Amino acid sequence: MQRLVSYNLNGLRQWGILTSDGKLIYPAEELEETYFIPLGETMEEFIQSGEEGLLNLAKALELNAKDKSIEPIPLSTVRLEVPFYPQRNILCVGKNYQAHVKEFDQNVNAKNPENPIFFTKATTSVIGPDEEIDRHPYATSQVDYEGELGVIIGKRCTNVSAEEAMKYVYGYTIINDVTARDLQKKHIQWFRGKSLDTFCPMGPTVMIGDWPVPFTIYTKVNGELRQEGSTTDLIFPIARLIEVLSSGMTLLPGDVIATGTPQGVGMGFNPPKFLQQGDVVEITIDPIGTLRNTVK
Structure with a gap:
């Protein structure tokens, strides 16, 4: 298991590998230049390289473990950014936890959907750790949070069976599926209420x-x-x-599936607990980490 991060150091966006204690980063650029092993300038490029890239990374880390040519840099000296930017809309799943179905429909007898409910979030809504979530008060008054596991596709695939599906998973991240509940209801189709700028913190x-x-x-x-x-x-x-998603539709390396949120969103409380200015939202999934964002 490895954890990859993108970060800003001295004004430059780079990517690297976290040490197991989460306190240090091995810069991918230095691994590449020291051992002449191609890794890619960005994590987007690295993900596109698929299994070959993963093998190259494992080899570079193994070599460095032997000769210790590269000193890791402290995580505290850099600013983490979005790990990578999806190239097309984030694929999302609604009502995928039974308890959340009941709170969303405000009906304790609500039935589970017979088929997955899919929608998307615009890539322009993606922000990184510690960036601010905009409440867009001129557009909505009901901004809500949804903590979710994000699944990253690693290989191009179409018509994949459930038995073979996990072979196409590259890795995992955390997504906050921020939602304007009033827009979600107003427009019926969920895309707009889910896609305002800053409404997809990821990392x-x-x-x-x-x-x-x-x-x-x-x-x-x-x-x-x-x-x-x-x-x-x-x-x-x-x-x-x-x-289901790959049935008749090609999934690409770097596609992200937000798998749904558990019970406990703001709209489920009485009265609702929508996000307010200054609120800090923290979503933790071990061992991925904690995605933290403040509401402005």
């Missing part, structure tokens, strides 16, 4: 390699635990989502 890392699923998602607002849910409770698990 802080991309986790690649084996990890014993399930994942547990924790969302806190100003330190108050609002959401706690396990991916074992997904109505449609990851493999099924990939199977």
Whole structure:
């Protein structure tokens, strides 16, 4: 298991590999230049290189473990950015946790959907760790949070079976599917209410390699635990989502699937707890990390 990050150092965007304790970064550029192993200038390029890139990274890290030619840099000296920018809309899933279905429909007897509910978020809504979420008060008065596991596709694929689907997963990240609830209801189709600028915080890392699923998602607002849910409770698990999405539609390396949010969103409280100026939203999924954003 490795965690990849993109960061800004001295005004330059770079990417690298976090050490296991999460305190240091091995710059990919230095690994590439020292061992003459191609890794790509950006994480976007690295993801596009697929399995070859992963093998190259493993080789470079192995060489450095032996000769220690490269000294890692402290995480505290850089500013983390969006790990990578998806090249097309983020693919999202609605109503994928049973308890959330009931709170969304405001009906304890609400039935689970028979098929996955898909929508997208515009790539222009993506921001990184510690960037500010804009409330857009001129457009909405009901800004809500949704902590979600993001699944990153690693290989081009079409018509993939559920049994084969996990072979196409590159890694995982965290997504806050920020939503304007009033716009979501007003326009019926969810795209606009989900796609305002800054409405897709993503990061802080991309986790690649084996990890014993399930994942547990924790969302806190100003330190108050609002959401706690396990991916074992997904109505449609990851493999099924990939199977359905890829049926007749090609998925590309770097595509991101936001898998749905557990119970505990702001609209589910009575009265609702929509985000206000100054609120701090923290979404934690071990071992990916904590995605933290402040509302402006």
